[in-house]
Amino acid sequence: MYAKIMKHFYGITGPLDEYKRGEINRLGNNVILPLFFLLLLSTFVAIMTAYALGPAAAEAILLSYGGFNLFVLMGAMTYLGVAAARLHLTDYEVTAAQLPHARWALLGRTLLMGLAFTVLFHLLSIFMAWLDGAGSFGQLLGLPANLKNSLVAGGVWTLLMLGVAWHRLKVIDD
């Protein structure tokens, strides 16, 4: 289970052997220390600001706090992604004979992930619009403009992921 989660999180294909395990542990430790202190700092600043400014600034503080943490998290994820790729942990190695099958499998997997992303994106954007009071949830769900937005976002994301996955595919000598 641990191996499955780690492989999925870091985008590792093939066996999670001792080398890859060691590298992802090192990368994880590189990330957790700054992340820990930044989270601690942002929480401290948010509490102090809320205390100083009172309830009137609650919304602005909450949005800033959430936005900052999301930004930091994105930075950490980018570092992990780039570092894992530079260490070739994410390379998907296949022999020339396996290449056609691997390409189809990759395409199928990416399309499935794209579909999941599109559905989640649609539900989330509808939820946000519903929170804003744009209409009832059911009505917003089937609105052509919303559907179009979600399909475009899902399509772009799928193409991007397909490009990344294609780039990771490496043909090696048997």
Add this chain to the structure above:
Amino acid sequence: MNRVREFRRAYTDYSQLTLAQAVGVARQTINLIENDKYNPTLDLCIKLAHALGTDLNTLFWEEEN
């Protein structure tokens, strides 16, 4: 410099990929070991020695000149 590549090529039909599959690691790991860019654990050293039909000393011991 260890002698994994030398033994693999001289005494077995293993490619990096098939040797990796035989000892349960990724091909990149075998490549890193052969190029002295990664020090394997004792457990993996023993597996490699078994797979290559030799012993740890022959495979990894460096004689000082």
